[in-house]
Amino acid sequence: MIRKYLLPFLALLGFLHAVRVVFAGSQPVVASQPIANPSQSPYPSAIAGAGIVESSSENISIGTMIPGVVAAVNVVAGQRVTKGDALFSIDSREAQAEVEAKQAALSAAEARLAKLRAMPRAEDIPVSEARVREAEANLADAQHQYERWQQVADARAVSADELSRKKYALQMATAKAEAAKAELALLKAGAWKQDLLVAEADAATAKAAAEAARVTLDRHTVRAPIDGEVLQVKVRVGEFAQTGTLIQPLIVLGKVDTMHVRVDIDENDAWRLTPGSPAVANVRGNPKLSTELTYVRIEPLVVPKRSLTGDSTERVDTRVLQILYSFDSSKLPVYTGQLMDVFIKANPGQTEPKN
Amino acid sequence: MIRIALKMLVGDRPKYIGMILGVMFSSFVITQQSSIFTGIMTRTFGFINDSPLPDVWVMDPKVQYIDDIKPLQDTQLLRVRGVDGVEWATPLYKGLLKARLSNGVFQNCNVIGLDDASLVGGPGNMIKGKLEDLRRADGVIVDIVGAQGRLAKILPDGSRQTLDIGDTLELNDRRAIVVGIASISRTFQSQPVIYTTYSRAMNFAPRERKLLSFVLVKAKPGVAISDLARNIQSQTGLKAVTAEEFKHMTVMYFLKYTGIPINFGIGVLLGFLVGTAIVGQIFHNFTLDNLRYFGALKAMGASNGTLLRMIIVQAIVVGLIGYGIGVGAASMFYHVSKKSELAFRMPAELLIVSATAVTVICVIAAIFSIRKVFKLEPAIVFKS
Amino acid sequence: MTTGVPSNIAVHCAGVTKTYTTETTTVPALRGIDIDVKFGELLMLVGPSGCGKTTLISVIAGILDHDSGECLVFNRDLKHMPDKDRTKFRGENIGFVFQAYNLIHTLTAQENVAIPLLIRGVVFDEALKKAAEVLQRVGLGERLTSLPSELSGGQQQRVAIARALVHEPKLIVCDEPTAALDHDTGQKIMGLFREVAIGENRALIIVTHDSRIFPFADRIAKLDDGKIIAVATAKEFLNGNQHL
Numbered sequence: 017m018i019r020k021y022l023l024p025f026l027a028l029l030g031f032l033h034a035v036r037v038v039f040a041g042s043q044p045v046v047a048s049q050p051i052a053n054p055s056q057s058p059y060p061s062a063i064a065g066a067g068i069v070e071s072s073s074e075n076i077s078i079g080t081m082i083p084g085v086v087a088a089v090n091v092v093a094g095q096r097v098t099k100g101d102a103l104f105s106i107d108s109r110e111a112q113a114e115v116e117a118k119q120a121a122l123s124a125a126e127a128r129l130a131k132l133r134a135m136p137r138a139e140d141i142p143v144s145e146a147r148v149r150e151a152e153a154n155l156a157d158a159q160h161q162y163e164r165w166q167q168v169a170d171a172r173a174v175s176a177d178e179l180s181r182k183k184y185a186l187q188m189a190t191a192k193a194e195a196a197k198a199e200l201a202l203l204k205a206g207a208w209k210q211d212l213l214v215a216e217a218d219a220a221t222a223k224a225a226a227e228a229a230r231v232t233l234d235r236h237t238v239r240a241p242i243d244g245e246v247l248q249v250k251v252r253v254g255e256f257a258q259t260g261t262l263i264q265p266l267i268v269l270g271k272v273d274t275m276h277v278r279v280d281i282d283e284n285d286a287w288r289l290t291p292g293s294p295a296v297a298n299v300r301g302n303p304k305l306s307t308e309l310t311y312v313r314i315e316p317l318v319v320p321k322r323s324l325t326g327d328s329t330e331r332v333d334t335r336v337l338q339i340l341y342s343f344d345s346s347k348l349p350v351y352t353g354q355l356m357d358v359f360i361k362a363n364p365g366q367t368e369p370k371n
Numbered sequence: 372m373i374r375i376a377l378k379m380l381v382g383d384r385p386k387y388i389g390m391i392l393g394v395m396f397s398s399f400v401i402t403q404q405s406s407i408f409t410g411i412m413t414r415t416f417g418f419i420n421d422s423p424l425p426d427v428w429v430m431d432p433k434v435q436y437i438d439d440i441k442p443l444q445d446t447q448l449l450r451v452r453g454v455d456g457v458e459w460a461t462p463l464y465k466g467l468l469k470a471r472l473s474n475g476v477f478q479n480c481n482v483i484g485l486d487d488a489s490l491v492g493g494p495g496n497m498i499k500g501k502l503e504d505l506r507r508a509d510g511v512i513v514d515i516v517g518a519q520g521r522l523a524k525i526l527p528d529g530s531r532q533t534l535d536i537g538d539t540l541e542l543n544d545r546r547a548i549v550v551g552i553a554s555i556s557r558t559f560q561s562q563p564v565i566y567t568t569y570s571r572a573m574n575f576a577p578r579e580r581k582l583l584s585f586v587l588v589k590a591k592p593g594v595a596i597s598d599l600a601r602n603i604q605s606q607t608g609l610k611a612v613t614a615e616e617f618k619h620m621t622v623m624y625f626l627k628y629t630g631i632p633i634n635f636g637i638g639v640l641l642g643f644l645v646g647t648a649i650v651g652q653i654f655h656n657f658t659l660d661n662l663r664y665f666g667a668l669k670a671m672g673a674s675n676g677t678l679l680r681m682i683i684v685q686a687i688v689v690g691l692i693g694y695g696i697g698v699g700a701a702s703m704f705y706h707v708s709k710k711s712e713l714a715f716r717m718p719a720e721l722l723i724v725s726a727t728a729v730t731v732i733c734v735i736a737a738i739f740s741i742r743k744v745f746k747l748e749p750a751i752v753f754k755s
Numbered sequence: 756m757t758t759g760v761p762s763n764i765a766v767h768c769a770g771v772t773k774t775y776t777t778e779t780t781t782v783p784a785l786r787g788i789d790i791d792v793k794f795g796e797l798l799m800l801v802g803p804s805g806c807g808k809t810t811l812i813s814v815i816a817g818i819l820d821h822d823s824g825e826c827l828v829f830n831r832d833l834k835h836m837p838d839k840d841r842t843k844f845r846g847e848n849i850g851f852v853f854q855a856y857n858l859i860h861t862l863t864a865q866e867n868v869a870i871p872l873l874i875r876g877v878v879f880d881e882a883l884k885k886a887a888e889v890l891q892r893v894g895l896g897e898r899l900t901s902l903p904s905e906l907s908g909g910q911q912q913r914v915a916i917a918r919a920l921v922h923e924p925k926l927i928v929c930d931e932p933t934a935a936l937d938h939d940t941g942q943k944i945m946g947l948f949r950e951v952a953i954g955e956n957r958a959l960i961i962v963t964h965d966s967r968i969f970p971f972a973d974r975i976a977k978l979d980d981g982k983i984i985a986v987a988t989a990k991e992f993l994n995g996n997q998h999l
Binding site: 030065 | 381388391402424444445446447448449450451452453455457458459460461486487488489490491502503506589688691692693694695696697698699700701702703705715716717718719721722
Binding site: 372374375378379381383661663664666667668669670671672673674675677749750753 | 809812813816818819839842843844845846847849851853854855857859860861862866870871873874875879930
């Protein structure tokens with residue numbers, strides 16, 4: 017009996033196994049569910065683009081006019097600043113010294129000017145007046161002597177020589193009195209106007225120099241040019257800050273109340289774009305976070321697409337049209353520099369290229 | 372009379388077993404060879420199978436099959452996204468990169484770069500770790516076969532240690548950390564498969580102008596997938612095919628440009644021919660042996676119809692048993708394939724194909740016998 | 756349907772001829788046979804090899820068609836019957852005992868005996884039961900499950916007889932039933948035949964050239980060269996045996 021049914025039994029077993037293998041082999045592959053749903057267009061017809069978030073002021077790369085070692089950084093990233101707030105400062109000891117030197121020079125010049133302005137010195141006048149009185153007294157004496165001698169009128173009693181001597185003495189005393197008077201007058205007249213002018217000019221120069229030194233000193237402190245938010249701080253105390261346009265800006269500042277999205281559209285799709293079309297931006301990683309965008313403008317210059325490979329020698333053959341849209345930053349947890357998937361509404365009839 | 376027929380068949384043990392062996396051999400060879408062939412062909416599009424999410428695959432117009440990578444510009448992704456009816460589109464990088472193992476050996480690996488945000492196209496069957504872990508810095512996910520095999524660490528004593536989470540690899544001189552192990556379909560070239568994010572794959576890949584291998588597209592609900600593929604094709608000038616079409620395309624490429632189908636076709640044909648020859652011969656012999664019994668039965672009043680039924684039952688029994696054992700034996704290779712590089716896939720169609728082949732064999736064998744019996748004159752019973 | 760044959764006649768042959776044609780030659784086998792076989796009768800056909808005995812029983816059993824003449828079995832003309840009906844007729848009315856027994860070697864005695872019933876469509880178990888009864892009657896009640904190869908020649912012939920009897924046919928045709936048996940066994944078999952096979956509603960035709968069993972016949976017809984040259988009762992035949 018066993019022998020009789022052995023083969024059919026084996027066959028049944030074999031077939032069942034084969035069927036099992038068929039089922040085991042045809043198990044559908046488990047689909048990995050996406051971590052986050054890829055972003056989807058809300059419009060029936062849309063142009064898709066990659067958008068980079070930037071502040072509405074565009075991102076301001078703060079530079080320094082003065083190269084030097086950074087002495088202090090006054091802000092941290094994310095801090096809101098108002099126009100004129102100090103952001104960071106360059107070591108300014110030299111400039112400080114310069115300011116002080118220039119200030120001293122200014123003081124000297126001003127002192128000199130003040131001295132000129134203060135002339136005549138009051139104490140000198142009594143001396144001069146005394147000298148005038150002395151000269152006048154001497155004059156009066158000489159006058160008297162001469163007159164007396166003249167009245168003698170006897171040529172024998174008075175020698176001509178004596179008389180002329182008296183005459184000259186009188187003349188000398190007169191001159192001395194005049195000189196003393198003139199001296200007094202000079203003294204009383206104070207500083208000479210031209211001297212004063214020179215001194216004034218000197219003082220002004222010194223003042224300007226001092227001012228310049230102060231400005232230079234002030235320039236060592238870099239200040240916020242607008243009200244905004246510090247987006248990035250790439251400068252630290254002790255580092256050397258270069259002037260000029262840097263690849264890595266020292267501080268990036270921007271206005272973030274309204275943000276802009278700079279959307280790259282493939283040049284092949286550019287013709288489909290209608291300026292002013294509504295658009296929607298999705299946050300990468302969570303397409304449920306999306307916002308309506310407000311059209312700002314089209315950048316009319318088509319630019320080469322920034323490539324991800326970063327190889328400077330590569331040949332770029334893709335160009336993109338950039339469109340700016342704005343949105344209210346309070347509505348979305350997005351940050352400047354973040355990439356967003358943007359869908360711009362297109363006219364449905366425009367999807368086929370017209371040949 | 373059916374039972375008589377069965378007893379006649381089973382009673383002649385050597386021929387009975389011989390015929391069953393013949394049918395078994397045929398169905399075994401046909402099923403096993405076809406299964407391996409199907410397995411190999413399935414491997415060619417294993418990657419497409421592993422990514423069931425996208426409806427449409429977009430690629431360069433000149434791409435012929437899945438491993439034929441002709442990269443696109445990155446902006447093509449955006450253009451595809453802009454096509455009507457596209458629910459979403461994600462980029463995919465696929466390329467062969469050299470991995471340097473801890474012992475200094477270089478191993479070519481299939482590196483897959485998934486869309487950073489959604490990780491669409493990732494492996495569905497994670498053995499260790501989570502797909503999300505790919506977001507960790509330098510993270511990669513390695514397939515289990517690669518982790519146990521070609522990418523395994525060679526210890527100083529020469530033994531292999533399976534690559535595990537936390538181990539590092541060097542991909543094109545860049546560091547990569549294993550954050551997960553996945554089980555995926557084997558690929559045709561059997562290279563280890565390494566999953567990572569698209570942007571990281573850009574770093575691993577040698578610098579090229581274009582690196583986007585495929586754009587994976589999901590159709591909006593209600594949009595016909597084939598229409599969408601056609602739309603994408605006409606609007607972007609790229610090739611857009613449905614997943615099924617892509618599989619078909621890949622298989623057709625291998626069928627057309629490799630010798631695989633011919634080799635296996637010959638194997639299957641040989642199995643069929645040898646089976647037919649053996650079974651036909653033995654069955655014919657069996658009928659000849661029993662001819663005088665059939666004559667006696669005919670004389671005793673058995674009609675041709677009865678005799679036909681008897682022979683058919685005998686053929687069916689031989690066919691069923693041989694077929695059952697044959698496909699059973701062939702299906703044992705499934706277990707072998709689980710533990711080795713053997714490609715093996717046995718869809719239900721194959722069981723039907725080998726059943727058909729066995730039927731044909733038995734019909735051919737039976738036809739010879741039936742002719743003989745039908746032509747038989749019962750008068751032979753009186754001949755000594 | 757031919758009428759005019761008395762109802763006690765099982766087989767009626769009149770002027771039956773049969774010629775075998777091959778590509779090169781024509782061999783006349785029967786050249787006009789006239790014979791009637793009655794119910795309850797055991798007729799032996801004897802004669803040298805090639806005399807046409809086997810051809811004649813083939814014609815009578817409806818296995819071969821004769822060329823001309825009339826051959827009625829139970830008053831029915833088998834020649835003009837459709838093949839299907841004739842086969843059915845054979846299965847229902849005629850029992851065969853073949854020279855080489857033709858027992859199917861892979862079946863037990865019981866199963867072999869059951870075959871005629873199975874051909875008629877009897878349920879397997881019932882057929883086996885009936886077969887067992889008949890085997891009992893031929894004295895093989897204890898060898899039901901033996902294979903033919905496990906039985907002696909005589910036992911095999913008993914099985915064959917049982918098979919010919921099991922469906923209770925009205926005509927039994929035997930071809931050399933004792934050819935392969937020794938004398939004693941042959942005698943026993945013939946005894947068995949007379950014992951179990953002869954009945955009122957049954958005719959028996961035995962072809963033989965074994966003279967030792969002639970006494971078991973009711974009548975003996977001697978054929979030579981396709982003709983019946985003598986018909987006699989067994990007694991007459993044996994008495995005249997010397998000069999025939």
